[in-house]
Amino acid sequence: GQQLNQSPQSMFIQEGEDVSMNCTSSSIFNTWLWYKQDPGEGPVLLIALYKAGELTSNGRLTAQFGITRKDSFLNISASIPSDVGIYFCAGGENAGNMLTFGGGTRLMVKP
Amino acid sequence: NAGVTQTPKFQVLKTGQSMTLQCAQDMNHEYMSWYRQDPGMGLRLIHYSVGAGITDQGEVPNGYNVSRSTTEDFPLRLLSAAPSQTSVYFCASSWSRRNTEAFFGQGTRLTVV
Numbered sequence: 759g760q761q762l763n764q765s766p767q768s769m770f771i772q773e774g775e776d777v778s779m780n781c782t783s784s785s786i787f788n789t790w791l792w793y794k795q796d797p798g799e800g801p802v803l804l805i806a807l808y809k810a811g812e813l814t815s816n817g818r819l820t821a822q823f824g825i826t827r828k829d830s831f832l833n834i835s836a837s838i839p840s841d842v843g844i845y846f847c848a849g850g851e852n853a854g855n856m857l858t859f860g861g862g863t864r865l866m867v868k869p
Numbered sequence: 870n871a872g873v874t875q876t877p878k879f880q881v882l883k884t885g886q887s888m889t890l891q892c893a894q895d896m897n898h899e900y901m902s903w904y905r906q907d908p909g910m911g912l913r914l915i916h917y918s919v920g921a922g923i924t925d926q927g928e929v930p931n932g933y934n935v936s937r938s939t940t941e942d943f944p945l946r947l948l949s950a951a952p953s954q955t956s957v958y959f960c961a962s963s964w965s966r967r968n969t970e971a972f973f974g975q976g977t978r979l980t981v982v
Contacts, residue, residue, distance in 0.1 A: 762911070791970065800873075800959050800973030801912070846911060848971075856902075856927065857961075857971060859911035 764860030779863040780831040781847035789850030790830035796843050875974035882950040882981045890945040892960030900963045901943040905956040950981045
């Protein structure tokens with residue numbers, strides 16, 4: 759199946775620092791989604807991107823849909839302890855509404 | 870709003886046993902899907918449904934069956950559980966073909982011994 763390469767796999771940062779993570783694919787996607795998962799919970803949607811080149815913000819989060827449709831990045835500004843969790847990118851296809859997920863970025867924030 | 874509800878939250882099975890993981894959504898979503906999550910591998914699609922009476926296979930369908938008799942419910946059946954099916958299972962739903970934003974349940978942690 760399709761593969762999404764998400765990096766970095768984990769990050770340990772100081773509170774207040776900015777964070778950047780990205781996903782790349784060998785295939786084109788029509789949608790890029792970013793999710794956050796807390797321990798013992800299901801993923802929660804953070805940002806959805808539908809157009810190549812689109813840049814979207816949600817509070818301290820900013821994500822972009824790569825112009826080639828094969829990549830996306832997520833930035834978190836001024837991190838806080840509640841940002842801790844696993845962040846997943848997902849590429850979406852119109853047919854069948856299938857999502858392909860990256861392997862996740864585990865974010866740890868030191869107060 | 871309940872959103873997507875999965876039961877049970879935890880389950881231990883013996884090899885060869887069968888069981889059904891339940892999933893229900895109250896948002897009138899057309900699309901429903903099942904994923905499994907294994908350490909370091911993200912989420913992988915097992916089966917999905919584009920509407921009542923229609924189902925299709927995802928990336929890792931072997932060992933699992935699904936049916937969609939109503940819009941609200943999308944159960945996942947393990948006919949003969951194997952240790953390789955030890956995982957966390959997530960059910961998700963979304964509005965339609967044009968909207969791929971999936972809403973997830975809280976997951977079912979399954980252990981097969």
